[in-house]
Amino acid sequence: MITTKERLVMRYSEQRDIIYNFVLSSYDHPSALDIYSSLKGDYPKLSLGTVYRNLNALVSKGLIKRIEVSDGYDRFDKTLMEHTHLLCVKCNKMSDVELSFKDIINKEYSFKVISYNSLFRGICNKCLKEEEK
Amino acid sequence: MITTKERLVMRYSEQRDIIYNFVLSSYDHPSALDIYSSLKGDYPKLSLGTVYRNLNALVSKGLIKRIEVSDGYDRFDKTLMEHTHLLCVKCNKMSDVELSFKDIINKEYSFKVISYNSLFRGICNKCLKEEEK
DNA sequence: TCTTTAGTAGTAATCATTACTACTTACAAA
DNA sequence: TTTGTAAGTAGTAATGATTACTACTAAAGA
Numbered sequence: 001m002i003t004t005k006e007r008l009v010m011r012y013s014e015q016r017d018i019i020y021n022f023v024l025s026s027y028d029h030p031s032a033l034d035i036y037s038s039l040k041g042d043y044p045k046l047s048l049g050t051v052y053r054n055l056n057a058l059v060s061k062g063l064i065k066r067i068e069v070s071d072g073y074d075r076f077d078k079t080l081m082e083h084t085h086l087l088c089v090k091c092n093k094m095s096d097v098e099l100s101f102k103d104i105i106n107k108e109y110s111f112k113v114i115s116y117n118s119l120f121r122g123i124c125n126k127c128l129k130e131e132e133k
Numbered sequence: 134m135i136t137t138k139e140r141l142v143m144r145y146s147e148q149r150d151i152i153y154n155f156v157l158s159s160y161d162h163p164s165a166l167d168i169y170s171s172l173k174g175d176y177p178k179l180s181l182g183t184v185y186r187n188l189n190a191l192v193s194k195g196l197i198k199r200i201e202v203s204d205g206y207d208r209f210d211k212t213l214m215e216h217t218h219l220l221c222v223k224c225n226k227m228s229d230v231e232l233s234f235k236d237i238i239n240k241e242y243s244f245k246v247i248s249y250n251s252l253f254r255g256i257c258n259k260c261l262k263e264e265e266k
Numbered sequence: 267t268c269t270t271t272a273g274t275a276g277t278a279a280t281c282a283t284t285a286c287t288a289c290t291t292a293c294a295a296a
Numbered sequence: 297t298t299t300g301t302a303a304g305t306a307g308t309a310a311t312g313a314t315t316a317c318t319a320c321t322a323a324a325g326a
Contacts, residue, residue, distance in 0.1 A: 011292055011303055032283085047306045052283065054304095068203035070250070073282070084234075084251075086244050097242065101217075101234055101251065109230065110258035111219050117203070118217075118234065118251040125243035144272055144323055165314085180275045185314060187273090206313070 010061070015046060016054040023055075023064050024078050029085070029094040031073035067094070068117045084118035090127040143194070148179060149187040156188075156197050157211045162218070162227040164206035200227070201250045215249060221257035228257065 010016070022035050030038070036051045055076055058064045065077040067085055075094060084097040097120075102113050123131070143149070155168050163171070169184045188209055191197045198210040200218055208227060217230040230253075235246050256264070 013292080013304055015305070045306070047308095049284080049307075050305055056284095070201035070203035070207065074203065084238075086238070086242065088244075089247060097238065099237065099241070102253070104232065105217075105219070105230065105253050108232070109219065110261070111221075111253065111255050112261060113253050113255040114222060115255075116251070116253040118249070120235070120238050120244065120246050120249040122244050122246040122248075128243070128245060146273055146323085148274070178275070180277095182276075182315080183274055189315090 010057065013054075015043075015050050016057065018043065018046075019051055019054045020058055020063065023058070023076050026078070029067060029075040029077050031075050033073055035076070067119070069119065082116060084120065086120050086122065086124065088124035088127055089121050090123055093124060095124070143190065146187075148176075148183050149190065151176065151179075152184060152187045153191055153196065156191070156209050159211070162200060162208040162210050164208050166206055168209075200252070202252065217251035217253065219253050219255065219257065221260055222254050223256055223260040226257060 018039060019035060022039060023030065032048070032051050032055055035055070036046065036048045039046055039051075055064070055066075059066045059076075062080065065080060065082070067075045067077055069075055069087070079096065082100075082102060084099060084101060086095045086097060087093075088095075097118075101118060102116055105111060105113050105116075151172060152168060155172060156163065165181070165184050165188055168188070169179065169181045172179055172184075188197070188199075192199045192209075195213065198213060198215070200208045200210055202208055202220070212229065215233075215235060217232060217234060219228045219230060220226075221228075230251075234251060235249055238244060238246050238249075
């Protein structure tokens with residue numbers, strides 16, 4: 001007999017399913033508000049609090065990753081491997097960097113890394129080219 | 134004749150002087166509230182808004198650096214060279230890393246880095262040793 | 267010494283996020 | 297299949313770091 005306490009999986013919820021699938025199918029690191037705005041049309045009863053709560057649940061279950069952006073909305077990522085992000089200050093697009101700084105820190109310093117947030121702000125290649133015109 | 138518009142230096146203010154010197158003399162990357170709490174004893178009329186305003190002014194003049202900590206208080210740093218930070222989740226101490234990830238990003242990716250924030254959360258050497266006891 | 271305007275104290279507002287409350291629903295057991 | 301219960305939801309209020317506002321103060325050029 002499985003008691004409630006022992007049940008570790010989450011109960012099914014359509015809202016969480018929708019939110020999770022939205023993150024899985026997006027390539028632009030959406031914020032909670034992005035997700036809410038995009039889904040509100042098809043699911044008018046969806047609440048912003050539900051989006052936040054489920055994103056937190058998905059993060060704590062390790063199904064998605066949170067990207068901390070201190071001066072604005074946090075963003076969410078389907079890529080589970082910890083990695084670094086580039087945020088273009090012109091077009092606001094966020095892209096990925098595959099370099100693992102974590103390994104460098106673990107090796108070079110006596111510091112046991114649990115998680116990290118590396119965000120580089122600058123101008124992406126596309127915006128640089130447009131400036132040259 | 135120097136008009137107000139042309140005057141680029143800030144007017145002297147005792148509050149800013151005190152706040153700036155506090156950051157210069159600290160090694161633990163204080164937050165605005167840390168600074169306010171530490172100085173309030175000696176300067177009872179000091180306002181938290183003044184601390185925030187002057188920290189922002191000092192950052193925008195390039196005299197100190199802001200370290201963005203998304204889930205809590207931002208912290209401030211006298212070290213002007215951009216660098217990476219380690220934050221111990223046990224003792225909350227913040228320390229510096231001299232590695233320049235900026236150069237790596239600039240070289241390996243077509244991305245013009247303007248600023249960056251790299252924060253590694255984990256357990257510092259001292260806390261690791263205490264866990265072993 | 268004036269005059270101007272940057273700076274300050276104290277307080278209200280902002281805004282991303284979380285907490286709360288009454289209602290709804292998944293799902294295990296009867 | 298029905299029912300009991302606790303997890304999930306919608307809608308709204310609260311939180312908390314930071315910023316804005318307003319009347320007052322003071323640095324410093326004329």
